[in-house]
Amino acid sequence: MNSPFRTKTVEQSIRDTEEPEHALRKSLSAWDLTVFGVGVIIGTGIFVLTGIAARNNAGPATSLAFVAAGIVCALAALCYAEFASTVPVAGSAYTFAYASIGELPAWIIGWDLVLEFALGTAVVAVGWSGYVRHLMHTNLGWDLPTSLAGPDAGGTFDLLAFLLVLVLTAILVVGTKLSARITAIVVAIKVTVVMLVIIAGLFFIKADNYSPFIPPAEPQTTGGGWKAPLVQLLFGYEPTNFGVMGIFTAASLVFFAFIGFDVVATAAEETKNPQRDMPRGILGSLIICTVLYVAVTLVVTGMQKYSEMSASAPLAEAFKSVNQPFFAGAISLGASVGLITVCMILLLGQTRVFFAMSRDGLLPRVFSITHPKYRTPYRATLLLGGIIAVVAGFTSLEKLAELVNIGTLFAFVVVALGVIVLRKTRPDLHRSFRTPWVPVVPILSIAASFWLMLNLPAETWLRFGIWMVIGFIVYFAYGRRNSRLAKAGADATY
Numbered sequence: 001m002n003s004p005f006r007t008k009t010v011e012q013s014i015r016d017t018e019e020p021e022h023a024l025r026k027s028l029s030a031w032d033l034t035v036f037g038v039g040v041i042i043g044t045g046i047f048v049l050t051g052i053a054a055r056n057n058a059g060p061a062t063s064l065a066f067v068a069a070g071i072v073c074a075l076a077a078l079c080y081a082e083f084a085s086t087v088p089v090a091g092s093a094y095t096f097a098y099a100s101i102g103e104l105p106a107w108i109i110g111w112d113l114v115l116e117f118a119l120g121t122a123v124v125a126v127g128w129s130g131y132v133r134h135l136m137h138t139n140l141g142w143d144l145p146t147s148l149a150g151p152d153a154g155g156t157f158d159l160l161a162f163l164l165v166l167v168l169t170a171i172l173v174v175g176t177k178l179s180a181r182i183t184a185i186v187v188a189i190k191v192t193v194v195m196l197v198i199i200a201g202l203f204f205i206k207a208d209n210y211s212p213f214i215p216p217a218e219p220q221t222t223g224g225g226w227k228a229p230l231v232q233l234l235f236g237y238e239p240t241n242f243g244v245m246g247i248f249t250a251a252s253l254v255f256f257a258f259i260g261f262d263v264v265a266t267a268a269e270e271t272k273n274p275q276r277d278m279p280r281g282i283l284g285s286l287i288i289c290t291v292l293y294v295a296v297t298l299v300v301t302g303m304q305k306y307s308e309m310s311a312s313a314p315l316a317e318a319f320k321s322v323n324q325p326f327f328a329g330a331i332s333l334g335a336s337v338g339l340i341t342v343c344m345i346l347l348l349g350q351t352r353v354f355f356a357m358s359r360d361g362l363l364p365r366v367f368s369i370t371h372p373k374y375r376t377p378y379r380a381t382l383l384l385g386g387i388i389a390v391v392a393g394f395t396s397l398e399k400l401a402e403l404v405n406i407g408t409l410f411a412f413v414v415v416a417l418g419v420i421v422l423r424k425t426r427p428d429l430h431r432s433f434r435t436p437w438v439p440v441v442p443i444l445s446i447a448a449s450f451w452l453m454l455n456l457p458a459e460t461w462l463r464f465g466i467w468m469v470i471g472f473i474v475y476f477a478y479g480r481r482n483s484r485l486a487k488a489g490a491d492a493t494y
Contacts, residue, residue: 002355002486003102004102004103004104004475004480005102005103005104005105006102006485006486007098007100007101007425008098008099008106008360008485009099009104010086010087010099010426010429011193013087013098013099014087014088014089016089016359016360017089017269019448020155022375023270024370024375024377024378025175025270025353025374025375026269026270026271026272027175027270027272028267028270028271028272028276028277029116029271029272029273029280030273030276030280030284032271032281033264033267033271033277033278033280033281033282033284033285033479034186034280034281034284034285034288034486035183035184035187035285036183036263036264036267036281036285036345036348037260037261037263037264037275037281037282037284037285037286037288037289038187038190038191038285038288038289039183039186039187039190039262039342039344039345040257040259040261040285040336040342040345040346041256041257041259041260041261041285041289041392042187042190042191042194042289042292042342043116043124043260043338043339043341043342044258046194046293046315047235047294047297047314047331047338048333049253049254049257049477050062050254050255050293050296050300050309050314051300051310051314051317052253052308052314053065053250053254053303053476054217054250054297054306054309054314055306055307055309056241056255057241057242057246057247057249057250058214058215058241058242058247058249059212059213059214059215059242059246059301059306059307060210060212060213060214060298060306061213061214061215061247061250061295062207062247062250062254062297062301062306063297063298063301064230065247065248065250065251065254065292066251066252066254066257066290066294067250067253067290067294067295068247068251068446069251069254069257069258070258070286070290070294071256071448071450072249072251072255072412072445072448072449072452073255073261073286073290074283074290074320075416075441075442075444075445075448076415076416076449077261077262077283077286077444078280078283078435078436078441078445079280079412079418079419079435080092080093080096080262080280080282080415081259081279081283081418081433081435082419082431082433082434082435083265083415083418083419083422084096084265084268084274084278084279084282085097085274085275085276085278085279085431085432085433086266086276086422086429086430086431086432086433087099087154087268088217088268088271088275088278089268089269089356091110091266091352091353091355091356091357092113092262092263092266092268092349092352092353092411093109093110093111093113093262093265093411093415093418094106094107094110094113094264094356094357095356096137096352096415096418097109097240097414097415098171098360098419099418099422100418100419100421100422100425101414101417101418101421102314103362103480103483103485105414107357107471107475108414108468108471108472108475109410109411109414110353110356110357110362111468111471111474111475112407112410112411112468113407113411113469114350114353115206115352115403115407115467116259116403116404116407116408116411117346117347117350117353117386117391118387118388118391119355119403119404120260120346120404121165121343121346121347121350121388122161122165122371122388122391122392122395123404124342124397125158125162125343125345125347125392126150126161126338126392126395127339128156128160128161128164128336128339128340128343129150129158129160129161129164129329129332130150130153131162131332131335131336131339132142133149133153133160134332135332135333135336139329141152141351144147144159144160150319150395151394151395156394157393157394158392158393158394158395159393161389161392161393161395162390162392162393163164163389164340164343164392165343165385165388165389165392166213166385166386166389167455168344168385169344169347169381169382169384169385169386169389170180170339170348170395171344172272172344172347172348172351172376172381172385173371173374173376173378173382174374174376175374175375175376180303182341183341183345183346186338186340186341187249187338187341189281189333189334189337189338190334190337190338190341191292191334192334193331193334193338194240194292194296194334196240196293196327196330196331196334197296197299197300197305197315197327198292198296198299199330200319200324200327201292201299201300201302201303201318201319202299204302204303204319204324205299205302205303207302208301209301209302209303209304209305209306210301212245214242214243214246214247215242215243215246216242216243217240217241217242217243217244217245217246218241218242218243218246219238219240219241220238220240220241220249224296226457226458227457227458227459227462228457228458229454229455229456229457229458230453230454230455230456230457230458230461231316231407231451231454231455233458234454239455248455249455250444251369251452252452252455252456252475253404254293255408255409255452256404256405256406257285257287258290259347259404259405259408260338260342260346260349261282261285261289261350261473262282262285262348262349262408262411262412263345263346264278264281264282264285265282265351266348266349266353267348267444268353269352275432275433275453276432278433279292279432279433281421281430282483283396286322289372296315299369300314300315300318302361303318303319303321303373304317304318304322306319307394315331315335316328316329316331316332316335317352319331323385326327328416334486347381347384347385350384350388351377351380351381351384351385352377354367354377354380354384355367355368355377355380356361356368358377358380360477360483360484360485361479361482361483361484361485361486361487362478362479362482363478363479363481366379367380368380369385385483388479403460403463403464403467404462405452405456405460406453406456406460406464407464409450409452409453410414410450410453410464411469412445412446413435413445413446413449413450413451416441416443416446416449417446418440418444419438419442420433420438420439420442420443423438423439454476489492
């Protein structure tokens with residue numbers, strides 16, 4: 001029990017959820033979870049990354065890049081589904097690691113998820129602010145003072161991003177069922193916009209735009225040094241744009257479009273029937289979004305030559321290129337509305353991870369007390385919502401997306417490893433959903449996630465390493481001695 005690799009049993013984790021002061025309300029169904037997943041996945045990726053990847057990396061074959069990224073996520077999703085149905089406790093990968101690998105690895109992944117969700121929320125809030133400012137200027141002729149337009153617009157403080165996070169924080173304090181209802185409405189709008197792109201775009205496809213489907217390979221200019229992908233520095237591998245390997249280069253980029261399906265697992269404790277509904281929510285949302293991504297990419301690259309696609313608003317610009325401004329405006333409006341749910345669900349995920357770490361004593365226990373009426377972790381939500389609102393107000397988007405990518409992929413690696421370990425150490429556990437072909441599927445998940453991590457710039461690894469070092473210091477200075485497992489002792493009955 002003195003080891004930093006002490007594990008918290010599944011039974012202990014479930015018992016914690018029954019403490020009245022630290023219990024969350026079970027109100028979510030499989031439908032709610034699927035809506036959460038679709039709500040967070042369909043966002044910046046489909047509205048922005050499609051154009052960047054097609055123009056710079058893979059051409060029309062970007063649709064195959066989405067398939068490749070979807071496969072990496074599917075491998076991880078199978079592992080998440082087993083854990084979420086076996087250990088239906090808030091915290092996602094953090095909780096899973098605590099039950100299988102040990103306290104220190106759990107702390108590391110929890111610390112990583114705090115970074116991932118916090119930066120993800122801030123990035124999406126700033127992106128939403130940019131869409132809204134553009135719509136205000138184009139349609140109403142309104143402009144915010146430059147000082148309140150945010151760093152990306154030459155200002156100092158992003159007022160819209162700040163206010164968005166504060167409003168979403170208030171919604172999450174009131175309850176996850178309310179946030180689920182709001183998410184359902186916004187997801188309906190987003191899916192309608194996506195289907196509009198697919199159906200309307202079919203009438204403007206030109207076969208010539210698909211030729212060549214896989215453009216000839218070109219050397220990728222990375223700038224060398226810390227800006228180069230880690231795989232290039234370690235192995236001398238020269239990444240390419242276009243060609244077959246360009247598809248995998250694009251997959252490393254469009255992977256960001258899938259970030260968020262793992263957030264569904266953070267709501268396991270608030271699900272009415274997690275053993276049945278968690279696998280359905282995780283896998284269902286991933287399958288729906290992968291099909292929509294591939295369909296949209298095929299349509300858009302058929303409407304406009306990949307070399308002419310916009311890097312900032314590819315869907316809207318594709319319709320402008322065929323003289324359809326109405327559809328372009330509808331897409332821009334749908335994107336701005338859709339990003340609201342992405343922001344809210346990322347914030348939900350972060351507060352649940354923070355709540356779980358606090359309940360275990362690795363962070364101050366005061367943040368794991370739930371609201372007497374709403375049964376939500378209101379103290380953690382208010383604290384994190386306030387901090388992220390300020391970060392979003394002063395944040396520029398540069399490099400933050402890459403940090404979110406590496407954090408998510410690292411979580412995938414830990415969860416896949418945890419499935420293998422828990423199968424060995426606790427074969428007796430009831431698993432309502434079992435990852436198929438263990439250990440083959442988890443090993444493939446680890447290998448695929450690690451390969452995408454290697455394709456990220458070395459400077460991203462450096463920033464990630466610095467955050468991890470800070471995490472180690474916090475754990476050994478506070479978390480290790482305040483852990484409930486540490487205080488319980490070797491003969492703990494808790």
